[in-house]
Amino acid sequence: MKTVFLTLLLGLVCAAQEAPAELDPSQITGDWHSILMAADNIQKIEEGGPLRAYIRQLECTDRCSSLSVNFYAKFPSQCTFLNVVAEREGDVYHVGYMGSNFFELIPVSENTLAVYGENFDGVKSTKMTVLNKI
Structure with a gap:
């Protein structure tokens, strides 16, 4: 059900946006909390999955x-704090x-941010959507 909700949410957000505008750093910079996550390869985001991450x-x-x-x-049973720096190319960020990983930031409201991304692990590509709130 969460997958259907996030897919619908992403579709509505994308349809409502006009030509891509420059991201406003004040809308992005800050403390965020991942609240919903969906992927086309569920094993990647299940408990203990390599892409199950909680943005802070x-x-x-x-x-x-x-x-x-x-x-x-979590690696494998210990919660670990990590920091990565993604570089932007056009409207898409890239990070190893x-x-x-390639992802887009989609501001939904002043306190909600959707992240649509794709991960390629060398074998398979996984599409993900994560909804974050302040």
Whole structure:
């Protein structure tokens, strides 16, 4: 059910947006909490899955050309705090974490942010959507 909800949410957000505007760092930078996660490969985001991560903070630098992402992930049974820096190419960010990752930030409201991403682990591509709230 969450997958259907997130897919519908992403579709509505994308349809409602006009031509891509420059990201406003004040909308992105801050403390965030992942509340919903969906993927076309459920094993990747299940408990103990390599892509099950809980975003805690985002920070735009240089007008959002770089994005610092602080998050927690479990390896294998211990929760670990991690930080990665993603670089923007056009409207898409790229970062290496558990393979190659490409993602887009989609501000939904002033306190909600959707992240649509794709992970390629060298064998299979996984599409994900994560909904975050302040």
